[in-house]
Amino acid sequence: MGDPVPVDVVALDPVLEAGTKAALLSCPQVRLADPDDGPRVVVITADAVGRPELDVLRTVRDVPAPPDVVLVAAELAPADTLHALAAGARGLLRRREADPTRLARAVLAAARGDCTLPPDLLDLLLEHSVSRATAPWAEAGLDDRERSVLRMVADGHETSEIAEHLCYSPRTVTTIVHDITQRFRLRNRAHAVAYALRAGML
Template sequence: MGEPVPVDVVAFDPVLEAGTKSTLFACAELAPAAPGREPRVVVMTVDRVGRPELDVLRTVRDAPSRPDVVLVAGELEPEGALHAIAAGARGLLRRREADAAALARAVLAASRGDCTLPPDLLDRLLERPGGHGATAAAGPAADRRPAPGLSERERSVLRLVADGHETNEIAKQLCYSPRTVTTVVHDITQRFRLRNRAHAVAYALRVGLL
């Protein structure tokens, strides 16, 4: 095992901050960022996702080291989730689901460049008006065409990215090589001028490509 991932915690409530640190650093693969050392990942824990929280998230992301952010929220609705990902969040968790194992997985995934969303939240995003998922579920088989702008392969890869799977896991599930998966994601981000995987998922959901 290599060096632990340096992590910092940002919270509006000192009690939440202490609890998050206690849960987070039970994992040997994670460690508090040492004084004077920039964190690779910042865990931000909030009650809700509103304008003040999004402003703090953007400020954290704008730090010189550009740390990835895992957002843990007491309330997490589709609209807030989309805004958080667009603001730069790499992973999203509800506080009630953020036990030591789930939180560690999300932080380690973020440190590797992967993003994580609760599966049921992804389903709700897909069911939003304008999303391809709602139309496909309701329409006849003849109408279940791939959304314009993404191939079926690209949609399959993005769905697994949104579920928090790593590149090797996606490759295994879809019977592709890891290099193919990486190329698919890179092509999507370049085509739509997106920043990263999380931004790609948020964009695809928002414009109905997934």
């Protein structure tokens, strides 16, 4: 096991901040970041996902070496989720589901560059995007292989899990994701998922 992942917690409510920090401290694979070294992952805890919360997310990410972000909110609607992903969030959890184990899992996934969403929320996003799609898959810009990989990325699977499930090599999966991000000029995996959902590709 490597060094614990340094994590910071940001919340508009100090009670939420204290509770989130307490939950993270129960996981030996993460630690609260020191002021000197900075966090690798920031957990933003909020009641809702509105303009103030998205502004906080963008501010957290607007630094020379931006940390990955896990957003924990009381409620997550599909549209709010898309905005959060587009703003740079790598993981999203509903507060009622964010027990210490799930929260730590989302933080560790974000530190690895993976994106985590609640499965039922992913289904809602997929249904939402399909209803908005105006072009066939091929015309939208993703082939079947790319969509299969991106769906599993959106579901929070690691590269090795995607490779095993789809019978690809891990390098192939990495190449597919890289090609998608380069083709559409996207920042990272989370941005690729958000872009594909908003464009009706997934």
